Amino acid sequence: MISAEKKATIVSSTVAALLTLIKLVIGIFSGSVAILASAVDSVLDLFVSIFNYFAITNSEKPADRYFNYGRGKIEALASVIEGTIITISGLFLLYQAISKYINGGTSQYADLSIIVMIISLVITISLVIYLNKIAKDTNNMVIKADALHYKTDVYSNIAVLLSLIGVYFTANEIIDIIVGAGIAVYIIYSAYELIKDGVLVLLDRALDDNLIAEINKILEEEIEINDFHFLKTRTAGNVNFTDVHLVFDCVILLMDAHAISDRIEEKIMALDTTKEWVINIHLDPYDDSDANIDAYCPVPIQRINS
DSSP states (O other): OOOHHHHHHHHHHHHHHHHHHHHHHHHHHHOOHHHHHHHHHHHHHHHHHHHHHHHHHHHTSOOOSSOTTOSTHHHHHHHHHHHHHHHHHHHHHHHHHHHHHHHTOOOOOHHHHHHHHHHHHHHHHHHHHHHHHHHHHHOOHHHHHHHHHHHHHHHHHHHHHHHHHHHHHHOOTHHHHHHHHHHHHHHHHHHHHHHHHHHHHHTTOOOOHHHHHHHHHHHHTOTTOSEEEEEEEEEETTEEEEEEEEEOOTTSOHHHHHHHHHHHHHHHHTTOTTSEEEEEEEEESSOOSGGGTTOOOSSOOOOOOO
């Protein structure tokens, strides 16, 4: 069965292919740098959406002997690559705008171009609404990146449409050049967040501060542990990872300590049910953190001779 995330990438790839064909043909024949800019962006959308499909397909594979923690980080890698591609496309579009200004190019077929951009705008808005819904339901980083990408396309399509209308009524090509350059700058700016978020995941950044605060609250309110330390968190794909040392009374039964740990795990998992959790709890009979390195268990441990 195809997951919602995969289905979303298939839909976005199909839409990107359709928009690429429409805009590229009109952009070449009309000579509008704004439409050509939008067409180039759609070409990149197509490649990115196809890449996202393979990224999600691999990230959904279960952990195995080679990837013990799964392949969730491939989503972050996809986000970095997508952001980089968007940045390159923005730089190319900026070059096109400057080139038209220097060479004095003119636009043609303005009426047909306006119709094409209206159709493109309606299609893109519909796609953004769909992708936002999937991103909200799945909390998938790749789909969020795709939704953000196509959201920037909505703004750029509106800008292109307004520039075409302006050129149509005034015959002033500088409008097309300014809008094309403006779209390029906006595209470069929008790519920053994608690259930043992806890099932070690849560097094992901790979970959101509010979520960590909730985890700390759960541990602090647990009356059957003496203390805790070495709390570490990270995320990859659809999985949150948490490690922590719990300090128990040194005479507690292992079965009781294990039951308490299970209860704590259930509370932590309930903090975000949209994600899977991998929680590793280390059971300490005394505080062995750096701050209490000299701590020890005052009760002798009775060993059972076999």
